[in-house]
Amino acid sequence: MADRSLRGMRLGAQSLQSDEGVVLVDHQYRTYQTEAGERFVVTFAADAEAPEVWDSPKTGDEGRLLDDEGDLVPYEAPEQKPQRTHWDMLLERRTREELEEVLQIRLDYLRERRGTAERREPTAGKPQTTGRADEAPIVHDIAGRPRAQTAAEKAAAAKAAKAAKSTAAKK
Structure with a gap:
């Protein structure tokens, strides 16, 4: 059984396919900046539209998109409906x-x-x-x-009826 095992090969650790002939998708880099001043870069496909807001991978803070000159892109936060309680x-x-x-x-x-x-x-x-x-x-x-x-309502109704009869009898 031991003589039939594969030797000298780490199965699953390395790909047997080469990188020859592989064409990577065109991509774009977009820069975001948090309120604290941290800048980070996110890679998108060339034909994808970059969102105006992205969470920082390091801090989790919300970063806003910067244009090519490094200025913040104008952003209007969507109007949120008040939560129904x-x-x-x-x-x-x-x-x-x-x-x-x-x-x-x-x-x-x-x-x-x-x-x-x-x-x-x-x-x-x-x-x-x-x-x-x-x-x-x-x-x-x-x-x-x-x-x-309920039983309590029945008792109260019986008591009220009895009181009404006694009141009527007195008159």
């Missing part, structure tokens, strides 16, 4: 009043879970039923989407 996208979907109401509902829910405050009557909608006893009442959330009533 999560808040901007949220305001596209809901008004501030809706957001305040959602916040209040969530805060009430968290306070109820912790037992630190009494829950106020929901303002988004009243329970709607068809009258069947086994049916879960449906309420509409802030966006008008129907959802099932």
Whole structure:
């Protein structure tokens, strides 16, 4: 097995192809300068248009293109759109009043879970039923989407109905 190996040749280290007959592409050298004064040269194909801005290979700073006389080429930075934040996208979907109401509902829910405050009557909608006893009442959330009533909302509705009956009986 050892006698069949290639000797005296570093495979992959050297090319067996010569440089004879190879025609290199025409190229141009363009010089850039950073704000710190560092100059660096970048090679481009002769038919390529050199960009007005290029990052320095040493420092990573942005360099601006110099013309043949060594003066900076006039450059206008492209106008950038302001970045849309999560808040901007949220305001596209809901008004501030809706957001305040959602916040209040969530805060009430968290306070109820912790037992630190009494829950106020929901303002988004009243329970709607068809009258069947086994049916879960449906309420509409802030966006008008129907959802099932929670156990706490059921208890609050029952308490309010009981209070309304006792008030009506007293009159």
